[in-house]
Amino acid sequence: MIRHFISSDWKLEHASIRQESFLTSQSFSSIDAVFIDPKRIYDYWIQDIPPEKDGWRRTYSDRDRGFGQTLSRLMEKRRSETADLLYKTGGILVCRLWPRGEALQVVNQGGLEEHIDRYSWLPAVSLVDRHHQLSFPANGRFLSRTGEDVLLAGTGNPFEDYLRRFEGKIVYRAVYRDLLSTPIDRFAQVLAYNKAGDIVALQIPFDEGRLVLIPPIEGASPTSEASALLEAVSAMDFRPAFSPEPDWLPAYSLPDEDELRDEVSRLIGRRNKLAHKVEELSAQLDAAAKYKRILYTKGRFALLPVVQEAFRTLGFQVSDSRYDLLLESEQGDAIGIVRASEQARIGLDSYQRLLSWVDSARTKGEGPSKGILVVSGSRELDPRRRPTQFTPEVLRGCQSQGFCLLSTYELFKLVREALTEKDKARQANSRQMLLECVGQFHSNS
Numbered sequence: 001m002i003r004h005f006i007s008s009d010w011k012l013e014h015a016s017i018r019q020e021s022f023l024t025s026q027s028f029s030s031i032d033a034v035f036i037d038p039k040r041i042y043d044y045w046i047q048d049i050p051p052e053k054d055g056w057r058r059t060y061s062d063r064d065r066g067f068g069q070t071l072s073r074l075m076e077k078r079r080s081e082t083a084d085l086l087y088k089t090g091g092i093l094v095c096r097l098w099p100r101g102e103a104l105q106v107v108n109q110g111g112l113e114e115h116i117d118r119y120s121w122l123p124a125v126s127l128v129d130r131h132h133q134l135s136f137p138a139n140g141r142f143l144s145r146t147g148e149d150v151l152l153a154g155t156g157n158p159f160e161d162y163l164r165r166f167e168g169k170i171v172y173r174a175v176y177r178d179l180l181s182t183p184i185d186r187f188a189q190v191l192a193y194n195k196a197g198d199i200v201a202l203q204i205p206f207d208e209g210r211l212v213l214i215p216p217i218e219g220a221s222p223t224s225e226a227s228a229l230l231e232a233v234s235a236m237d238f239r240p241a242f243s244p245e246p247d248w249l250p251a252y253s254l255p256d257e258d259e260l261r262d263e264v265s266r267l268i269g270r271r272n273k274l275a276h277k278v279e280e281l282s283a284q285l286d287a288a289a290k291y292k293r294i295l296y297t298k299g300r301f302a303l304l305p306v307v308q309e310a311f312r313t314l315g316f317q318v319s320d321s322r323y324d325l326l327l328e329s330e331q332g333d334a335i336g337i338v339r340a341s342e343q344a345r346i347g348l349d350s351y352q353r354l355l356s357w358v359d360s361a362r363t364k365g366e367g368p369s370k371g372i373l374v375v376s377g378s379r380e381l382d383p384r385r386r387p388t389q390f391t392p393e394v395l396r397g398c399q400s401q402g403f404c405l406l407s408t409y410e411l412f413k414l415v416r417e418a419l420t421e422k423d424k425a426r427q428a429n430s431r432q433m434l435l436e437c438v439g440q441f442h443s444n445s
Contacts, residue, residue, distance in 0.1 A: 003032045005230070010037035010096065014226035022121075023074070029084035033092040033233045037216075038118040044071060045104040045116075058105040068106035068114075075120045083123035086209030092233055094159075095122075097200065097213045099144040099174045118142075125206050127187040129246070134187040136204055139179040146173055149195045150215065158235035159212050160191050162228045163201060172200040172215035210236065291415050294408045295383050298340035298376065307338050307374055307408070310415045314434075315427040323357055325372065331428065332435040333368035335361060340376035340408070344387055350375070351394045355401060370435055371403035374411060383409035395439060404437040413443050 005017045008025050012035060020026065022041055028034050049057045059068040085091040103117040119137055127134040150170045152160050163170060175198035176184075184190060184199065191201035191214070204211045217225055290306055291313075297303045308318045308325065317328040325336030335357050339350040354371045361367030377389030389407055398405045414430050434441065 005033050006031050008034060008036040009040055010035050011222045012226035012229065013222040014230060016230060017226055028078065028081035029089065031085065031091065033094065034085065035094045035229060037096045039096065039098050041118045042101045046102055049104065056105055057102060058107055061106065061108045071116060072106055072114055075116055078121035079123050082121060086123065086206035086211060090208030092210050092212065092236060094212045094214065094229060096216050097172065097174050097176065098142065100142045125204065129186060132182050132186055134182050141177045141179055142174045143177055145175045145198060146171065147194055150192050150200055151194065152192050153190050155189055155191060157189055157191055157203060158232040159203065159214060162232045163192055165228050166217045166220050169217050169219045170215050171218050175200055176202055176213060291412060294412050296379050298379060303340050304338050310411055313415050313418050314430050316431060329431050331431045332370060334370040334372045334435060335368055336372040336374060338374045340379055342379055344378050346375040346377055346390045346394060348391065348393050351397045354403065371401065372406055372434065373398060373403055374406050374408060376408040399439040402438050404434055404441050405439055406441045410441050410443050
């Protein structure tokens with residue numbers, strides 16, 4: 001059987017998927033599965049219609065040359081096509097989950113207003129049991145949230161396999177909630193959620209058709225993502241539509257059912273405990289391995305904090321100041337500067353800045369006269385294979401001023417020794433060596 005797929009404003013590269021735009025795409029109802037990214041839908045109005053004093057963007061039908069009515073008809077057309085896709089043909093609609101975005105108010109003659117947003121083209125579905133009702137999308141809230149803490153629900157749904165394939169590349173930008181706090185899992189299938197319990201992936205039944213809301217993937221190739229989506233859609237053909245269990249069903253038990261259910265509950269409990277332990281140990285591992293960042297990171301938000309922590313581990317008191325480093329200890333004090341680069345050598349500008357800091361402190365008599373220049377050149381190379389990481393002029397300047405020229409690799413070795421030995425006398429000796437060093441520092445390890 002020949003299958004027809006289109007991708008609407010979603011870059012997917014596959015011979016079976018036809019690339020379309022939301023504005024000009026062929027009818028959704030003529031397709032077996034539609035993949036749509038609604039992120040750019042509100043570009044149709046947000047760039048040309050500024051917000052009014054109350055913050056709303058409005059277009060007035062009596063003077064916008066038909067723009068509002070054209071947009072309204074487009075949304076109605078896509079809504080009708082999508083309803084036919086889901087209700088009449090049993091098709092699949094896969095939609096990326098974003099916040100609704102800034103809405104447009106279309107003000108018609110007589111003052112009637114129509115609100116249009118990213119999801120105005122979605123058809124309605126009402127799912128009811130004896131105690132609850134799910135009205136979608138009327139009661140749906142696409143709340144703006146950003147995170148990477150995606151937890152799969154373990155339903156066995158093929159779209160969970162899609163999410164699992166791109167684990168580590170999922171960055172959700174919105175979560176789904178129901179306005180009336182309806183228990184979603186009574187009507188739909190939650191595929192993934194975050195640590196707070198917010199829904200980040202969801203499958204909603206429309207009779208035999210299915211709407212799948214999934215978070216965006218970052219850093220994946222359009223080819224690999226297209227293949228994974230087609231595999232999920234293909235697998236859906238062999239699975240029955242989702243039907244929630246009625247509340248009277250437990251009265252109809254089968255042999256061994258209770259024992260198996262209890263065993264599943266025990267295993268789930270063990271799994272949750274193991275997951276908590278893994279999370280706890282992972283946090284400890286991150287803390288234990290943080291000093292490795294000395295060897296390859298750069299900048300005030302990655303390298304500088306861990307260098308400061310490294311000096312604290314050596315027994316220095318690192319004070320907040322306008323300097324990168326203001327080090328104090330029983331053996332003496334120092335001002336330090338930290339520089340890292342992909343270039344092989346750190347140049348004179350870093351040395352001159354350190355000299356300016358130290359000279360100012362000397363002149364005012366308000367700070368130490370010792371300078372320590374911490375450098376990391378050729379960051380992409382193994383530290384043991386890096387060439388000289390500073391220019392000859394920097395070395396001569398440090399020697400003439402009595403400054404210590406310290407590579408991040410040498411600092412790493414000092415920290416590793418301090419963490420291994422935990423000997424205060426050896427830490428004091430390391431501090432003394434750094435403060436007495438003139439020129440390039442070489443540790444004994």
